[in-house]
Each structure stands twice: as C-alpha cells, then as structure tokens.
Amino acid sequence: xxxxxxxxxxxxxxxxxxxxxxxxxxxxxxxxxxxxxxxxxxxxxxxxxxxxxxxxxxxxxxxxxxxxxxxxxxxxxxxxxxxxxxxxxxxxxxxxxxxxxxxxxxxxxxxxxxxxxxxxxxxxxxxxxxxxxxxxxxxxxxxxxxxxxxxxxxxxxxxxxxxxxxxxxxxxxxxxxxxxxxxxxxxxxxxxxxxxxxxxxxxxxxxxxxxxxxxxxxxxxxxxxxxxxxxxxxxxxxxxxxxxxxxxxxxxxxxxxxxxxxxxxxxxxxxxxxxxxxxxxxxxxxxxxxxxxxxxxxxxxxxxxxxxxxxxxxxxxxxxxxxxxxxxxxxxxxxxxxxxxxxxxxxxxxxxx
Amino acid sequence: xxxxxxxxxxxxxxxxxxxxxxxxxxxxxxxxxxxxxxxxxxxxxxxxxxxxxxxxxxxxxxxxxxxxxxxxxxxxxxxxxxxxxxxxxxxxxxxxxxxxxxxxxxxxxxxxxxxxxxxxxxxxxxxxxxxxxxxxxxxxxxxxxxxxxxxxxxxxxxxxxxxxxxxxxxxxxxxxxxxxxxxxxxxxxxxxxxxxxxxxxxxxxxxxxxxxxxxxxxxxxxxxxxxxxxxxxxxxxxxxxxxxxxxxxxxxxxxxxxxxxxxxxxxxxxxxxxxxxxxxxxxxxx
Numbered sequence: 230x231x232x233x234x235x236x237x238x239x240x241x242x243x244x245x246x247x248x249x250x251x252x253x254x255x256x257x258x259x260x261x262x263x264x265x266x267x268x269x270x271x272x273x274x275x276x277x278x279x280x281x282x283x284x285x286x287x288x289x290x291x292x293x294x295x296x297x298x299x300x301x302x303x304x305x306x307x308x309x310x311x312x313x314x315x316x317x318x319x320x321x322x323x324x325x326x327x328x329x330x331x332x333x334x335x336x337x338x339x340x341x342x343x344x345x346x347x348x349x350x351x352x353x354x355x356x357x358x359x360x361x362x363x364x365x366x367x368x369x370x371x372x373x374x375x376x377x378x379x380x381x382x383x384x385x386x387x388x389x390x391x392x393x394x395x396x397x398x399x400x401x402x403x404x405x406x407x408x409x410x411x412x413x414x415x416x417x418x419x420x421x422x423x424x425x426x427x428x429x430x431x432x433x434x435x436x437x438x439x440x441x442x443x444x445x446x447x448x449x450x451x452x453x454x455x456x457x458x459x460x461x462x463x464x465x466x467x468x469x470x471x472x473x474x475x476x477x478x479x480x481x482x483x484x485x486x487x488x489x490x491x492x493x494x495x496x497x498x499x500x501x502x503x504x505x506x507x508x509x510x511x512x513x514x515x516x517x518x519x520x521x522x523x524x525x526x527x528x529x530x531x532x533x534x535x536x537x538x539x540x541x542x543x544x545x546x547x548x549x550x551x552x553x554x555x556x557x558x559x560x561x562x563x564x565x566x567x568x569x570x571x572x573x574x575x576x577x578x579x580x581x582x
Numbered sequence: 583x584x585x586x587x588x589x590x591x592x593x594x595x596x597x598x599x600x601x602x603x604x605x606x607x608x609x610x611x612x613x614x615x616x617x618x619x620x621x622x623x624x625x626x627x628x629x630x631x632x633x634x635x636x637x638x639x640x641x642x643x644x645x646x647x648x649x650x651x652x653x654x655x656x657x658x659x660x661x662x663x664x665x666x667x668x669x670x671x672x673x674x675x676x677x678x679x680x681x682x683x684x685x686x687x688x689x690x691x692x693x694x695x696x697x698x699x700x701x702x703x704x705x706x707x708x709x710x711x712x713x714x715x716x717x718x719x720x721x722x723x724x725x726x727x728x729x730x731x732x733x734x735x736x737x738x739x740x741x742x743x744x745x746x747x748x749x750x751x752x753x754x755x756x757x758x759x760x761x762x763x764x765x766x767x768x769x770x771x772x773x774x775x776x777x778x779x780x781x782x783x784x785x786x787x788x789x790x791x792x793x794x795x796x797x798x799x800x801x802x803x804x805x806x807x808x809x810x811x812x813x814x815x816x817x818x819x820x821x822x823x824x825x826x827x828x829x830x831x832x833x834x835x836x837x838x839x840x841x842x843x844x845x846x847x848x849x850x851x852x853x854x855x856x857x858x859x860x861x862x863x864x865x866x867x868x
C-alpha cells in the first residue's frame with residue numbers, strides 16, 4: 230500500500246469493497262447460486278427463467294406481505310439453532326420442537342377459556358414451555374450420557390412430530406372435514422394483524438424484540454459471555470469454573486423455547502389453526518440452520534441472513550407456481566451455502582496461517 | 583417369534599447395517615461422520631433412476647455405489663484435506679441430498695412424493711426367502727470388517743490413527759489417506775444400503791425415504807465403539823423396533839405410533855446402555 234495520504238485515501242474504499250465481496254458468506258451465496266444454475270441447466274431448466282421467477286415469487290406483487298409473515302418463523306428457527314450453537318451444541322431437532330409448540334398453542338387456545346390478552350399470552354407461554362422441554366431433554370442426554378445433542382435432538386424430533394400429528398388427527402381434530410387440522414381458533418386467541426395486513430401479525434414485533442433481547446444477552450451480559458466461553462472450548466470453560474452441564478442444557482432449552490414460540494406464532498396467525506404438515510413442509514428449521522451458519526459467527530448478521538433465506542424459501546414456492554421449477558431447489562441452494570461457507574472459512578484460515 | 587417376523591427384522595436391519603458399517607470405519611479412523619442419512623438417500627434415488635432407465639436392478643446398485651462415493655467426496659475433501667468441521671459439512675450435504683433427490687425426482691421421474699412403476703425391477707430374492715441378494719452381503723461385510731479391523735495390519739493401523747493420530751503420523755502412516763479411504767468407503771456402503779432400501783426392502787422411491795435410518799446408524803456406531811458385532815446387535819435392535827412398528831400398525835394402532843416406535847426404542851436402549859456403562863466405570867474407579 231502507498232505511504233502517501235493520497236494513496237491511502239483512494240485505496241481504502243476499494244479494499245473495503247474487496248473485503249465485503251470476498252467475505253466467505255458473500256462468496257458462498259454467489260457460489261451456491263452458480264452451482265444451482267448448473268444443476269438446473271443439467272436438469273433441463275433455464276436458470277434465466279427460474280431465478281427471476283424466484284425473486285418475483287418472494288417480493289413481487291402481493292407476495293411481499295406473505296414473505297414478511299414467513300420471516301417470523303424463519304428468524305425464530307434461526308435463533309432456535311443459534312442459541313445452543315453459541316454454546317457449541319447443534320440443535321437439529323427444530324421440527325419436533327416447532328410442531329409440539331404449535332400444537333400446544335392450538336390446544337391451549339381451543340381448550341382453555343382464558344380472557345382477553347391472556348388467551349394469546351397463555352398459548353404463547355405454553356408453546357415456549359413445550360418447545361423448551363422437547364429440546365431440554367437432549368441436555369442431560371449429552372452431558373450425562375455422552376449422546377451428542379446433534380443426534381439427541383434429531384432422534385427426539387421424529388417421535389415429537391409424530392405425537393403432534395397424532396394429536397391433530399385424533400383428540401384435537403376438526404370433525405367431519407377429512408383434513409388433518411384443528412378447528413378455527415377463537416378470535417381472542419388470534420394474533421392481531423399489523424396495519425391491516427392479511428398475513429403480517431403482532432408476531433413480527435414479538436420475534437424482533439426477542440432477537441434484540443438475545444443479541445443483548447449474547448454480547449452484553451455475563452451469561453452471554455459464559456455461553457460463548459463454553460462454545461469456544463468445553464475444557465477451558467470447565468477449568469474456568471463454569472457450570473458446563475447447566476449452561477449447555479439451558480442453552481438447548483432456550484433454543485427449543487424459541488422453536489416452540491415460532492410454532493405458536495405460525496398457528497395463531499393465518500389460517501388460525503394447526504394444519505398437519507404445514508409447520509414442517511416449508512422447511513423453516515433448516516432455513517434457520519443455514520441462516521446461522523451463513524452468518525459465520527456474527528450474531529448481528531443473523532436477522533439479515535434469515536431475511537435473505539426467507540426470500541429464497543418463499544421465492545422457491547413462487548418459482549414452482551410461476552415457472553414450474555421444483556421448489557426443492559431452495560434446499561439444494563441452502564445445502565450448497567452451508568458447505569461452501571464452511572469450506573471458504575477454513576480455506577481462508579489456512580491461507581492466513 | 584415366528585419366521586415371518588424374523589424375516590421382516592432382517593429386512594429392516596440390512597440398510598441400517600450397511601450405513602452403520604460405514605460410520606464405524608469412519609469412527610475408527612477418527613472422523614465423526616453424520617452424513618450417512620443424506621448418502622443413504624443418494625444411493626436409494628440413484629438405484630431407482632438407473633434401475634428404471636436401464637431395466638436392470640444390478641446396474642442400479644452399481645450406479646448407486648458410484649454416485650454415493652462421489653457424493654461422499656463432498657464430505658471427505660473438505661473434512662479430511664482442509665480440516666473443515668465435518669459436522670457442519672455433513673449438515674450441508676444431508677440437506678443437499680434431500681433437496682437434490684426431490685428436485686431431480688420431479689425432473690427425471692416426472693412427479694413428487696412416491697414413484698413406483700411396474701417397469702421398475704427390484705433386486706431378485708434369494709431362493710426360498712423374501713430377502714434380496716444384497717441382504718446377506720450386509721451381514722458378511724460385518725464379519726469381514728471385524729476380521730479386517732482385528733486381524734490385519736491395515737485394520738490395526740486404521741484403529742491406531744483414530745485413537746492417536748499424531749503418534750500414527752510420527753510412525754509414518756498416511757493419516758489423511760486412511761481417512762479419505764474410510765469416508766469414501768462409507769459412501770460406497772451407504773450406496774449399497776440405499777439401493778437395498780429402494781430396490782430390496784421395497785421397489786419404489788419416495789422423498790426423504792431414508793427417514794432417519796442414517797441417524798440410527800450414527801447411534802449404532804456410538805453404542806458399538808469399534809466392535810462390528812456390537813454394531814450388528816444395535817442394528818438388529820432397530821430392525822426389531824421397525825418390524826414391531828409395522829405389527830402395531832397392523833394391530834390397529836395409529837400410524838404415528840409406528841413412525842415413532844423405532845426412534846423411541848433406539849433412544850431408550852441407548853440411555854440404558856449408557857447408564858450401565860457409566861455405572862461400571864464408576865465402580866472400577868472407586
């Protein structure tokens with residue numbers, strides 16, 4: 230770099246731009262888009278039709294409010310993975326926590342006649358507890374029995390989803406419709422719509438506030454520091470006198486709580502009922518996982534990456550409708566993003582050392 | 583227990599056993615391989631597509647092995663050569679496998695959900711049984727892996743570099759070479775397991791049909807340590823759970839109970855086994 234003040238002034242912006250463009254997350258997204266185009270071309274789909282249809286499907290016409298509504302559970306599931314991930318635990322069982330949270334919220338809303346604001350609040354709290362419990366079991370399994378949380382959460386997820394599916398088909402089913410869904414939730418248990426929007430509800434400010442709270446705990450409190458210390462090195466944390474088992478279990482439970490909350494926020498919004506499969510089929514869990522891994526260790530980037538991947542997820546559905554391109558392309562791109570961002574980050578570390 | 587039930591236990595065990603043998607080789611070499619789930623799916627899909635296009639189930643099996651080895655390279659190159667966290671890469675490849683098979687299914691086979699066709703030939707049954715010819719291969723390979731790990735020089739070396747990679751390296755062993763071989767072999771075994779799943783157990787492909795079997799294989803590896811016979815035991819247990827699940831469904835219990843049973847039983851056994859082994863360790867240290 231030149232030593233004159235002039236040279237520094239002219240080069241600095243360009244270097245900053247270079248740093249952003251060559252950052253692993255940006256390269257990973259670009260690389261995934263490119264590889265995705267190759268996959269499409271190999272399968273006889275024109276990327277020139279598919280990608281514009283994907284963007285249109287997410288933000289074109291009347292789709293934007295639906296996309297913002299989908300951002301709520303996607304960000305929630307990103308936090309469900311991110312909180313334990315900061316402590317070094319992988320929560321891959323989001324689907325089970327999400328569905329049990331959703332069905333619990335529906336059950337409370339339908340069966341418990343709570344007055345006024347308590348109807349919504351009660352359903353949300355119950356869902357949070359259900360999610361926390363479902364994920365929390367993996368804590369002792371990991372710390373006492375040595376079953377890694379990544380395996381424990383995933384193994385619990387399948388029976389948990391089966392249980393939710395059973396509940397909606399039998400005890401909580403809407404009789405006589407033939408569809409596996411609960412009856413319409415009473416009006417007092419429905420989340421109020423935001424600014425006359427059809428899809429966006431009070432769930433959006435709720436999840437944004439929770440995200441801010443997490444960012445504050447993570448970056449500005451002793452608890453957040455302890456959780457990060459645990460994630461940085463378990464032995465180091467133990468040597469430093471931290472309650473390792475308790476922190477690991479609570480971070481898993483907190484992640485599950487967020488997944489449970491996400492389930493409730495889906496069920497208490499349009500179409501105001503629990504529909505079997507509706508919580509798992511959009512793929513919120515792994516979109517959240519991909520968002521967190523794409524953020525590459527920067528918590529404040531999570532809301533941004535979650536927004537980007539929400540566009541990808543909702544756009545995938547639109548692309549299928551408009552251009553006839555299978556929406557599973559979203560999962561392909563998310564998988565590629567996860568692999569690429571991990572590889573690019575290690576490649577960069579290797580080059581530096 | 584009657585013969586029909588025993589048969590369905592064996593059938594349910596075989597695909598998991600293939601995947602678990604791959605996982606065991608990786609664990610012995612010191613690589614935590616959780617990419618088995620996606621690789622089973624890759625094998626199952628390739629077997630059906632190639633089996634359908636060529637009309638030959640065995641060509642389907644061969645293609646499944648080749649494709650899954652290539653797919654496993656997506657894990658082995660970053661995880662072994664670059665030192666990327668294998669767990670993160672595997673999370674990505676599992677999602678990629680699920681997306682790619684569902685995407686290509688719609689493009690190649692022309693529909694989503696489940697594909698089956700009278701043109702699609704399954705693997706031939708062994709005489710006098712309803713087991714495909716790949717099933718005994720899984721059990722024979724278990725014995726072969728046990729012999730190889732215990733009784734051969736290269737098997738001993740694999741276990742050595744899993745336990746003490748630095749010591750193994752200082753003795754001149756090519757640690758990365760062994761690890762690549764282990765991960766790619768696991769890919770080949772998952773190719774066989776996937777082919778058995780889609781052309782042996784049934785003759786169809788459905789989205790996400792591996793349905794957690796790759797994860798059960800990971801648990802089996804954790805229960806077994808480096809003993810292939812304990813691995814066989816763990817996989818048989820899953821086979822019993824799955825076969826029981828089918829029975830329960832036949833007896834009028836809801837399908838959801840049958841879906842959940844294998845995972846609940848696997849978890850319960852894991853918990854019991856771990857509690858017993860930690861107790862024993864405590865008694866020894868006291």
